[in-house]
Amino acid sequence: MPWAFSELDDSSLNNTGNNTGGRVTATAGALDLIAEIRGRHGDDLIFHQSGGCCDGSAPMCLPRADFPLGDSDVKLGEIGGLPFYMSAAQYEKWAHTELIIDCVNGMGGMFSLDNGTGRRFLTRSTVCTVLPDH
Numbered sequence: 001m002p003w004a005f006s007e008l009d010d011s012s013l014n015n016t017g018n019n020t021g022g023r024v025t026a027t028a029g030a031l032d033l034i035a036e037i038r039g040r041h042g043d044d045l046i047f048h049q050s051g052g053c054c055d056g057s058a059p060m061c062l063p064r065a066d067f068p069l070g071d072s073d074v075k076l077g078e079i080g081g082l083p084f085y086m087s088a089a090q091y092e093k094w095a096h097t098e099l100i101i102d103c104v105n106g107m108g109g110m111f112s113l114d115n116g117t118g119r120r121f122l123t124r125s126t127v128c129t130v131l132p133d134h
Contacts, residue, residue, distance in 0.1 A: 023076035024084045029103035030121060034080030037061055037113045047079065049086035049099070049123065050109065059084075059101050059121045060112035097125040 026034070038045065044064045050057055060067075061082070072088045079101055086094070102122045108114030114121050 024079055024099045024101065025077075026079035026101040027103065029119075030101045031080045033103045033114060033117065033119055033121070034061070034082065036117065038080070038082075041113055043081070045082050045113070047082055047084040047101070047121075048073070049076075049084070049090065051087055051090050057123065058109045058112065059099075059123050060109055061114055061121065062112065094125070097127050100124040100126070 041063065045061055046064050046067060046069075047059055047061050048067055049059050069085060073085045074088050074091045076084050076086060076091075076099065078084060084099075084101075100123070102124050103114075103119050104122050105118065106120045108117060108120040112121065
């Protein structure tokens, strides 16, 4: 059966071309935090959606050299000019969702570069709708 993403209120999303690919987008607040982190740490960064270990299921912003990607990592797109990945096993479970990376007040994950900013990245999602065959 074909599928499509459900409608969502995207008034807080930044659709200015910073988000590439269809599986991941970011709110304006998240893009602001990404810009701040890039200003401090440079542009050689990646995002990886944590699978639930140490930092729960938080999206982590990391120096590219600190997180070697493997054959089992899937690129979902880009946010704020940075590539966004998750493991293939996790992607199988989340394949019918669109991830919306947001920013909220709080403590970032211990490995993620948002730690120490007073804000942290948070993954929200919308589930796609299965469409009947025509």
